[in-house]
Amino acid sequence: MLNKCENDVMSAVYCLCDGTDGCLISPFDILNVVPQRRRYTAERVENALLSLKNSGYLDLISSERKGEKMYVVSLKASGLAFKSEAIQKRKDFFNRILTAFVGALATFIFGLILKAIFKT
Numbered sequence: 726m727l728n729k730c731e732n733d734v735m736s737a738v739y740c741l742c743d744g745t746d747g748c749l750i751s752p753f754d755i756l757n758v759v760p761q762r763r764r765y766t767a768e769r770v771e772n773a774l775l776s777l778k779n780s781g782y783l784d785l786i787s788s789e790r791k792g793e794k795m796y797v798v799s800l801k802a803s804g805l806a807f808k809s810e811a812i813q814k815r816k817d818f819f820n821r822i823l824t825a826f827v828g829a830l831a832t833f834i835f836g837l838i839l840k841a842i843f844k845t
Contacts, residue, residue: 733759734773747799
């Protein structure tokens, strides 16, 4: 399970790779894509990328181009399935909420029926 920072960075990397299995990106490219309200730094992005590498989402190679740090990112199978997993998690969450609502409604109706039966 990814934390918020890792989730945001993985989403940004997935977006920057744009449907391919690899890309060349800089930390500032990632910082431009992640939500600004969380105030990420280049160091936090690098730590999240290393964590994603250790979790098996991507392969990461650091390099420099004209004095700027660059990352060669290759998405692994779990990295390529990141968006579909996020959609599935959202569907599962809403299914749980719907199941809880239906259960509460059924309990309420059953309680009303029992109340009507034993009232007379």
